[in-house]
Amino acid sequence: MSEALVASQAPGTDSSVPGASGARQFWRRLRAQRAALVAAGVVALLVLIALAAPLLTAIEGQDPTTYHPSLVDSARGGVPVGPLGGIGGDHWLGVEPQTGRDLFARLVYGARVSLGVALAATLVQVLIGIVVGVAAGLGNRWVDQLLSRATDVIVAMPLMIMSLALLAIVPSSFPRPVLVALIIGLVAWGSIAKIVRAHTLTLKELDYVAAARLSGWGAWRVARRELLPALAAPVITYAALLVPTNITVEAALSFLGVGVKPPTPSWGQMLTAADIWYQAAPQYLLLPAGALFVTVLALTVLGDGVRTALDPRAASRLRIGTGRRREAKA
Amino acid sequence: MSALKGLSGSLAGFPGFALRRLVGAVVTLFAISVIIYLVFYVAPGDVAQITCGPRCSPAQVHQVAEQLRLDDPLYVRYWHFLQGVFVGQDYSTGTSVQHCGAPCLGVSYQSGQQVTQLIWAKLPVTFSLVLGAMVLWLILGVGTGVLSAWRRGRFTERALTAVTLAGTATPVFVIGLVLMIVVCGQLQLLPFPQYVPFTEDPEQWAWNLLLPWLSLALIESAKYARLTRSSMLETLAEDHVRTFRAYGVGERSIIGRHALRGAVAPVIALSANDFGSAIGGAVLSETLFGLPGLGRELVHAVTVVDLPVVVGMVLVTGFFVVLANAVADVLFAVADRRVVLS
Amino acid sequence: MSPAEADDGVLRAVGDGVLPAARNGVLPAARNGVLRAVGDDVPGAVGDGRGAGGDGLAETGDGSGPAAPGGGSLVEVTDLSVAFGDLRAVDGLSFRLERGAALGLVGESGSGKSTVASALLALHRGTGARVGGAVRVAGVDVQAASDDELRRLRGGKAAMVFQDPLSSLDPYHAVGDQIAEVYRVHTRASRRAARARAVEVLDRVGIPDAARRARSRPHEFSGGMRQRTLIAMALACRPDLLIADEPTTALDVTVQAQILDLLHTLREETGMGLLLVTHDVGVAAESVDEILVMRHGRAVEHGPVGTVLGAPRDTYTRELLGAVPRVDAPRVAEGDVGDETVLEAVGLRREFGTGKRRFAAVDDVSLTVRRGETLGVVGESGSGKTTLGRMLVGLLEPTAGTVRHEGREQTGVSPSVQMVFQDPVSSLNPRRSVGESIADPLRARGERDEGRIEGRVRELLERVGLDPDHYDRYPHEFSGGQRQRVGIARALAAEPRAIVCDEPVSALDVTTQAQVVALLGELQRELGLALVFVAHDLAVVRQVSDRVAVMRRGRIVEYGPVDEVYESPRDPYTEQLLAAVPALDPEVAARRRAARGEPATA
């Protein structure tokens, strides 16, 4: 990401966003957006489904790994027997071609992996991004140069190579979903680091940060108490938009053969396996694609909502200003 | 005062900027090459065995390793690579000794071809794919963004938002495959994509690449639509728009002349960036559409542990990412002349 | 953000490439600062005089103004009220403005004066604001007018000049094109004719080499030139009425004087009416015939400028006028100045930028502050006064020279020298309670006893005139003046020997200003503090200082006891500054305008 892009994509923040009551204001602003509320509901539902996957499949009476060879037509490449891909009382959403595994079970268990990987990857990105960005922003010229170069290297490294690097270093017994989350996290922290750095550079010039330094606090304490809380808004905003991106990256990694491995179901891996079945067993493709779509849509709308709620300027964007208020109210 | 006239104002710092970026790029690329050497050092896969073939005897494998200098210590091999880059290197085809002139990125273990030649062969494919797609996604994305900024709060905007988000949410290998099956297979509107060099037949070149362009554009344009829309809305909230409203300038003119202009700089910056990352990330679409570009070659080279090719390809794609970032900053400064390059 | 702050923070922002972020408002401070930094690259632009031209106007003057059809007043506002949600910004306001007359709307922040200006052009239409009453401007019933009629009114019959000249111009288009665009909206003139008109009016407002500069973009202009450009835009369609909303607030005092002079001349020549909205009584006194003082959305006093300023009837008006610091009034209370030197700067120099862009923001500055003494540092934007202040407290490392605290060389921050910042909004962490902020120096000193800390903080709150029970409140729950008191309490918590006040009152309304200044004086006497008072406002500096240093382009041009410097300045720059300060007495103002005008036209 170039500096220019960091700048133009950096979400706005306002140093005047009140803090403690910030949470309250945030909820108030968020509640004011109907689309964001609906999206939040959908996301909550998805998380619930993912958490309750064992319960849901138990109700259905299936599990995501058992093969049902009798439910697929072996002579015809393993296409599910019966109408609509074998949808029925036993298999609510039909079965998977070739194996006859229950699609509903795989879909809800897949939600666990997809959401889990995306969230974990976002966490990794955010953590690295904050550490690197803050260090570069606060450090001296050399620290900044070093970290900025490191960021450039990461940004310029292809996903494949980074995946390979990690696959090479990490033993194969390491849980794969965690590894995938790590790969995504370690590949794509560049932009958030740049954004954090830009914010840090601006924030550290703020009077209240200077005031804290004058109080006699050390640099670390100043960073922790004064800078980090102020970074929360831009970071949360950016992170909210990273989650849906990470879900699609997980799918892309599966496509390249370095994603989550069978038998663990994930949406990306289902999509990869299902795309050729588009004609013979369309529901096999449509289910994970639909799930992915709904999730990404909901997360993006929610992300936009969070941004609006955190950035008061967005809320007043369409009002005509009568000049920036120079005088504070006495 | 006159020194600030026009472009020279925003580009006043250009020489220094270019120099700093160049140094930065060299350092970055250097670091990338070191990392790749290290990664391949620890990665599984016996290069000599893979290059020699599965049924080679240990003695043959040893000969191959010797010929490819795989038994040298890592730093010696890396030094050899650096020598190639700066002064070139000689290599044997068996029957004769060839010279690979600087900047020489080495010779493929697998095919014995010079990596630079391989790159030159693949680059036009990736470029064609990315450039064409970029033009399309800019048109689609910016158009959608303008429309939704104009019709903000109305049904049109919501519908457009949903459509563009649908694009973001779908991986290219799904959109691409489904489009191919429907458009090329069932409707037979477009040919199944294959690469025809532009120099050979420009019309066929475009016709064949149209589908890949469309698939990529559908996915990428969403981002541009969102960026254009939010930049425009932001500009609409700015003081100078208020000025023009206060002077009786109509809404159409404000949208078209002032608000859209405000979106140009970030859109240009984003597209330059995306161009860079698309060059590096074209592997998905190249694989799917069977286009013999850099990304696919890189993945192949990784699987057969063809180190010189991997290093060469990553350096080239990395170079484009770094270059694109610098270009993005320059374009940003040109588009938004208040910005100073540093 | 005052012009003064721009000098260092901003340039760093540019250097680090955060700059574009400013566009999207990563932080408001950066946003302003950066843009300013770019614009201020124009050397000498601040000082350039206005062009002599006046010929262009001879013809234009005829066609406009008085010739407009219809009799009656130019502006008739009857029982106007504007409400945003629950807030009644303007409440039952009525006034008239005759053709060719000039009315000043004066008030502190929140008085509703700018809202009135917007209401004249119905700029609230479609924003959800509720507007009541009747507004007629140049014969148009603004409330009832159709969108088309309104568009013809805006810019055509009544033109507006905004406060911030940079953000009020489209950064992407040449200034000439912007003026031409407005002209064409109203006249259907050809592109070429519109451009010619743009050059003509630019020339008229004193842009030198107007034909060439018309192709420049706003950021290539200095602040004064931008404001002239906005005025040119307003002139383009020969309006009957010019509405100027705080037209000089963002400008340095010398530039402010030029702009006010320009407005005056234009009004004389074209005969257009002027509605001037300002918080600065002095600015109004310089420019208008009548004054309307507003408070809480209502008119508190309305009359000829001389009467209102000379013999105010309303208590609020009196209070307001009383609070305005006078540049000609000697310091009221003399402090008890000791002999010991608390803070000393020797040969301070600070450079910014690298390579060709390297320049010295502060250059070889030496000064001393004694116990109980107030040193005023005064200068315009870019003079380096803020950089100097930051070096004195150790927030910035000097490139050369030393800072001494009580004779000992000091690098980095020290509790014994504290700072009070300009912006009461950004100087307190919005996420922490004010009590926490004030307690910072105590905790940093190693105090662990929560009870003692709270006790001390309460004491400090009480000392600066705040309710000790507000310990747990957050900054946004306080007004600007109160926040500034919190900032002072925080500085005091460190038990400093000296406090550097960086524009401590420039963001405050005058009445609040007076209170904060008084508080600082009290504290100084009580604690024997040494104060460095950095400000752009010459009047305030005179009011508080024992000695004063006048800065220009990083150097001290004049340094001495305050009365000496103000009464018999030795440096011509000091003289120029003093001459530019608006006078409260309209007659004095007119005299000084004449005096200022002479050298420029000569």
Added chain:
Amino acid sequence: MRHPSVIARRVAAASVSLVVAAGAAACGPKDNDASSAGADSKPQKGGTLTVLNANPQEDFDPARLYTSGGGNVPSLVFRTLTTRNRENGAAGAQVVPDLATDTGRPSKNATVWTYTLKKGLKYEDGTPITSADIKYGIERSFAAELSGGAPYLRDWLIGGADYQGPYKDKKGLDSIETPDDLTIVFHLNKPEGEFPYLATQTQFTPVPKAKDTGTKYEEHPVSSGPYKVVKNENDGERLVLERNTHWSASTDAERKAYPDKIDVRSGLDSSVINQRLSASQGADAAAVTTDTNLGPAELAKVSGDKALAARVGTGHFGYTNYLAFNPKVKPFDNPKVRQAISYAVDRTSVINAAGGSSLAEPATTYLPDQKSFGYTPYDHFPAGKSGNPAKAKELLKEAGYKNGLSITLTHSNSKDFETSPEIATALQDALKKAGITVKLQGLEDNDYSDKIHSAKTEPGLFLAHWGADWPSGGPFLAPIFDGRQIVKDGANFNTGFLDDKSVNAEIDAINKLTDLDQAAQRWGALDKKIGEQALTVPLFHPVYKRLYGKDVKNIVISDWTGVLDISQVAVK
């Protein structure tokens, strides 16, 4: 079969398995519905044949190619001493003369083989082909720069193990004699009755020494066959072949060479290849593929469409997918455990995972079920269609694992539907019923190849496959079960570490036979005998089903390669 990832696809070709590399083979369908397709009209010369492939012809140097019977596309350009019979079905599994007048004359107990070239053979430039060129071609294949071919020349020729190729060793290989321009004599270090099969491989292609450009030779190899290379772009991704006017049909009974031009486009996604072949539009109407099977999803579609189904060529290539044990690793040192697992496997679900019963047939023998391999049916540990968990549990109890057993199954992470996670998961599911808990260990492909072919790191239980270098039991059994082929410090294929004197002796005995039918029978019997040791669990033999364009005629699919032979195809 579908290989969605390039990685998987490429590695499948590059890794151990075999032959499938480099546009391998062709062979005939059992139930020959395909030959009827072109029967209505006589094939004519002319037209352009398009080949749509997934894998580029990266190696186009006869020294580097690893083919079974000379490959498909390469065989259009390279002629060899002998070649495969271009006939449908089992007849196609025979070896026939090509450049030579016969399939070779053995002497001295099959340790010396003599060939005589036909008269009037020419290269594409009109110069005559000599026996010295064939010798030179073989010698080059020993050069480290041009490695990649099969190991037999190195193992069989006297002095082969130490020879480093003509670039380093100008003297040449003494065990190949060329007494005159038409005669070439090979001296082997042991009897090898199957030498004629070996002489079908591209290393037996003549290479004129003067035209040799080392590693660059593959850019434009000199043709001895009916077509010459006129374009070779992007490392074999696009090949255009046109007629070699110096080739004479009268010297070549095998290649029909109907089309005037062959246009090979590769690097395509497998699903795209099948889409294009089924759409069969424009140039694709005259298109075939030599490396891409119908995938299960496409099969489901094709089977419902009669017109499309008529354009599918079905064939069998000698190939077996199996579970391999390392008896040095506990608990697989216990034959009862190996047998229990043999009983427990569910071949139906494995076959489903591999693409269904149309794309894979259950295997209980290690040798492919074709006559030329000497197929001798056996099923020592009958698991039925879907496993016999009861019997498996019983055996486990006997072996001392009353409460079940926990084991690790190693597989590759690539999506080749052979050693891939899908197959491993099917096995995991089946073994669960027998009380065996299977932990899957998926390795990246290079890692997988390294590990399973190293005597030091070989896992206890893993998925593997083996294919035929030529249609005989020799190259199928010897590398895997000959105790003298155990390699301690390199790529080892005897993964069961079987070193049984009687097995070794029988292998030597069969190698002496020059009657290939008789040899086949003995290989079959040996396979059955080795099978008793339960060192492998044969799972399935793949079936090749390939679409071809609607204008493609004269489909010949031999049992040697299992795919249509493009030297026979006509498009007019």
